[in-house]
Amino acid sequence: MVLLEVIGHAAAALAFIVVIVLTVRRRQRLARTLSRNATIAYRSILGVSGVVALIHASYALESLVFNRTVSSPDPLYMALHSPALVALSVVLLFLVSVKLVAERSPRPRRILAIGAHPDDLEIACGATLAKMRDAGHSIYAMILTCGEAGGDPAIRLREAHHGARFLDVNEVEVLNFNDTELADQVNEITRAIEARIRTYQPDIILTHSAHDQHQDHLAVHQATLRAARNHSAILCYESPSVTRDFQPTFFVDIDGYLDVKIESVRTHADQRRKPYVSPERVRGIAVFRGGQAKTRYAEGFEVVRALASAVGDI
Known part of the structure; x- marks a missing residue:
């Protein structure tokens, strides 16, 4: 159980780090996609992703060092597994992977x-x-x-x-x-x-x-x-x-x-x-x-x- 928890939290932390990297690399496209609220949304994506990645990493480290699972009543633990956070994760991943509106040209000019x-x-x-x-x-x-x-x-x-x-x-x-x-x-x-x-x-x-x-x-x-x-x-x-x-x-x-x-x-x-x-x-x-x-x-x-x-x- 401890190993599974370590792997789970480490994978979650890595996923949100990937979101942060993609967000930074696609900043201009996100700005265009998110329109006038781009700056607020861009910083929110980075902030939320960073906090969640840090929490997951800390839980993975705690489980690894102390060889124990995190107590489920822990409020942060419960928050990390809440439907709202899962939904937020899906939204963040959608934003950083949003497809282009224009079709790619077979002959770039x-x-x-x-x-x-x-x-x-x-x-x-x-x-x-x-x-x-x-x-x-x-x-x-x-x-x-x-x-x-x-x-x-x-x-x-x-x-x-x-x-x-x-x-x-x-x-x-x-x-x-x-x-x-x-x-x-x-x-x-x-x-x-x-x-x-x-x-x-x-x-x-x-x-x-x-x-x-x-x-x-x-x-x-x-x-x-x-x-x-x-x-x-x-x-x-x-x-x-x-x-x-x-x-x-x-x-x-x-x-x-x-x-x-x-x-x-x-x-x-x-x-x-x-x-x-x-x-x-x-x-x-x-x-x-x-x-x-x-x-x-x-x-x-x-x-x-x-x-x-x-x-x-x-």
């Missing part, structure tokens, strides 16, 4: 996502980027400015990296071109994008639309088209500043990823007073584009070029 400001990608195509990553595609985010004209550049730089981590983007590069003055730097921006295309060799490029009244967005669109003049797959996403001429003909089904997009936009807390970052506005656009695409939620893109073999099913 490289995506170059280009934005003028730190929050542009999350607002315009955050759900698509998250879904692409979960499907196994690689994403390189290229941000041209620190957004100093719209907030504290140091904070916005940190938020750019935070947002990229939340979306699980492979790498993010924030350049230091002058916010609101990109129209005067199109040649320099073109060269920077050309260099990134040469080194990264993307299959698909995402960028701003030509139908955008923000001068920086339009400049980035023009620079991208120049830099990617020989590229076969360029899609233009929808920023809040697009005009009525923005007419998407390519849609990505983002059912299951809308809340991820909303949370990714929230990572840019410096911009929280902007009306277009509100969850209601983000959700409304997703519903509208979903209606156009005949699905629940969608993000829409204008197609500059889209070679079938390059785009595939993203």
